[in-house]
Amino acid sequence: MTVPAWRDLVLDPAILRESDSDDSRLIVWRPAGGDNGGAREWERIGNVARGEIAVSDGLGSTAATTIRAREAGGGLIGRLLGRLGAGKARRTYELPGGGTVEQVGERTSDGLIVWLEDPSETLDEDRIRTRWPDARRCQRLGPRLFLVEGVSTPRSSSASGPPPEPDDASPRKLGEAALTAARAKGDRPAEATALTDLGIIVLSEGDPRTAVSLLEPALAIARELGEVDREADIMGNLGMAMMYLQQPDRALQLFEHELAHARSRENVLAEKVAMEHMGLVSAMRRNPRGALEWFAQALELARSVGDKQQEANLLWLQAINLAELDRRDDAIARGQEAIALFTRLGKPQAGWYGAYLQKYRMGLFDNEPMPAVTGVARGPESFLGGSLTAGVVAAQAPAPTNPKGTTGPGLLRMALTATKSMAQFAGSGFKTTPPELRQRRLQVCSTCEHHTGLRCKICGCFTSAKSRLLQESCPIGKWPG
Numbered sequence: 114m115t116v117p118a119w120r121d122l123v124l125d126p127a128i129l130r131e132s133d134s135d136d137s138r139l140i141v142w143r144p145a146g147g148d149n150g151g152a153r154e155w156e157r158i159g160n161v162a163r164g165e166i167a168v169s170d171g172l173g174s175t176a177a178t179t180i181r182a183r184e185a186g187g188g189l190i191g192r193l194l195g196r197l198g199a200g201k202a203r204r205t206y207e208l209p210g211g212g213t214v215e216q217v218g219e220r221t222s223d224g225l226i227v228w229l230e231d232p233s234e235t236l237d238e239d240r241i242r243t244r245w246p247d248a249r250r251c252q253r254l255g256p257r258l259f260l261v262e263g264v265s266t267p268r269s270s271s272a273s274g275p276p277p278e279p280d281d282a283s284p285r286k287l288g289e290a291a292l293t294a295a296r297a298k299g300d301r302p303a304e305a306t307a308l309t310d311l312g313i314i315v316l317s318e319g320d321p322r323t324a325v326s327l328l329e330p331a332l333a334i335a336r337e338l339g340e341v342d343r344e345a346d347i348m349g350n351l352g353m354a355m356m357y358l359q360q361p362d363r364a365l366q367l368f369e370h371e372l373a374h375a376r377s378r379e380n381v382l383a384e385k386v387a388m389e390h391m392g393l394v395s396a397m398r399r400n401p402r403g404a405l406e407w408f409a410q411a412l413e414l415a416r417s418v419g420d421k422q423q424e425a426n427l428l429w430l431q432a433i434n435l436a437e438l439d440r441r442d443d444a445i446a447r448g449q450e451a452i453a454l455f456t457r458l459g460k461p462q463a464g465w466y467g468a469y470l471q472k473y474r475m476g477l478f479d480n481e482p483m484p485a486v487t488g489v490a491r492g493p494e495s496f497l498g499g500s501l502t503a504g505v506v507a508a509q510a511p512a513p514t515n516p517k518g519t520t521g522p523g524l525l526r527m528a529l530t531a532t533k534s535m536a537q538f539a540g541s542g543f544k545t546t547p548p549e550l551r552q553r554r555l556q557v558c559s560t561c562e563h564h565t566g567l568r569c570k571i572c573g574c575f576t577s578a579k580s581r582l583l584q585e586s587c588p589i590g591k592w593p594g
């Protein structure tokens with residue numbers, strides 16, 4: 114499907130078109146309510162760059178995000194409300210008609226921009242409600258243009274997404290099949306996707322050199338196609354492979370690009386992942402203070418989008434780096450926060466994280482070897498996004514100098530890296546998902562804009578594996594645990 118001629122779509126008089134809008138983007142501002150404590154509010158609405166276009170029954174649609182913002186200088190109460198609601202990561206924008214606004218609240222990403230194909234007709238809300246009866250909101254933007262919120266991202270009939278994966282499909286087999294199919298069809302974007310996914314699978318199996326040999330050609334294809342979003346995703350994963358190879362300087366360059374790109378796209382979901390990567394590379398460069406700062410920023414964004422799994426992981430990563438700085442009390446407090454959150458999420462990790470934290474608190478040793486970074490991935494837990502982080506963290510651990518075994522920060526690292534091995538034991542708390550529920554999860558992922566066909570770009574998990582584990586959940590709440 115082709116992108117509509119955004120400039121030709123007429124807007125209602127109150128709607129302002131952002132000057133950055135071009136033929137690939139539509140970004141508009143809508144007055145969003147009256148004075149709130151003296152400050153006028155606006156809503157910034159934009160289509161997702163390179164989002165899929167679906168056309169059905171004369172209606173076109175593509176994914177959209179919205180941000181609410183409040184005019185600066187709206188009186189004392191308005192300024193106070195703005196500060197209270199804004200938090201540190203809020204951005205300011207120039208309004209197309211002049212003036213500055215500051216983001217309030219969180220970005221929504223479950224919207225669609227919907228337009229009527231026929232320029233001689235007018236679109237009304239009834240037609241939208243007939244098509245999307247469960248929509249949370251329908252907001253007119255022009256005679257042929259609406260924002261619709263609370264719906265899934267569209268797929269065109271020609272791009273209806275992969276069918277739900279068969280029960281016995283391993284990520285490796287699916288990745289290899291996708292690569293063979295893409296090459297047979299000469300489909301370069303699909304080939305880049307398959308190479309990337311396979312590279313990450315191989316990295317999860319502990320083979321960074323082969324991973325690099327898959328990710329680098331994927332990057333070359335993305336550049337050849339001029340697909341900058343894809344390029345940034347590959348660079349982030351290539352950076353993780355470089356971390357496995359103990360090349361933090363190269364990893365840092367790749368992560369910096371990943372972060373800059375996420376920010377230029379105002380993509381909070383990608384930005385929080387890139388910030389976690391920056392924290393990991395800071396830790397590898399023996400800069401625990403820098404790592405703490407990056408993890409704190411990532412934590413703020415993870416909380417802002419409700420990604421509890423990443424929040425818990427980041428709290429534990431903070432605990433490790435606080436322990437590195439010998440801030441024992443802070444490390445214990447942060448570790449307890451992580452465990453409390455894992456417990457609330459029903460994650461079995463809570464049990465053994467608690468045991469390792471107790472050893473750390475009591476100054477004890479653990480004489481088990483640190484779980485290996487390399488090795489064959491044996492279960493679904495090996496293909497969760499966190500398993501790559503665990504591999505990197507394990508690789509950062511210096512060999513224990515005390516003959517009694519691992520102590521101090523190493524104990525907290527062991528808890529993270531133990532997840533892979535613990536999951537292989539019956540009774541460790543990992544439960545499998547009933548088949549019907551698993552299929553429903555896979556169906557949701559198959560229509561999600563963050564799904565590559567095999568992998569969730571937000572949490573880094575391979576959904577054929579993630580969907581099997583009952584306690585897992587979608588990082589942005591599209592399917593519950």
Ligand code: SF4
Nearest residue numbers: 558561564569587591
């Ligand atoms: S888990 Fe699935 S539905 Fe949720 S964000 Fe990832 S791909 Fe999308």
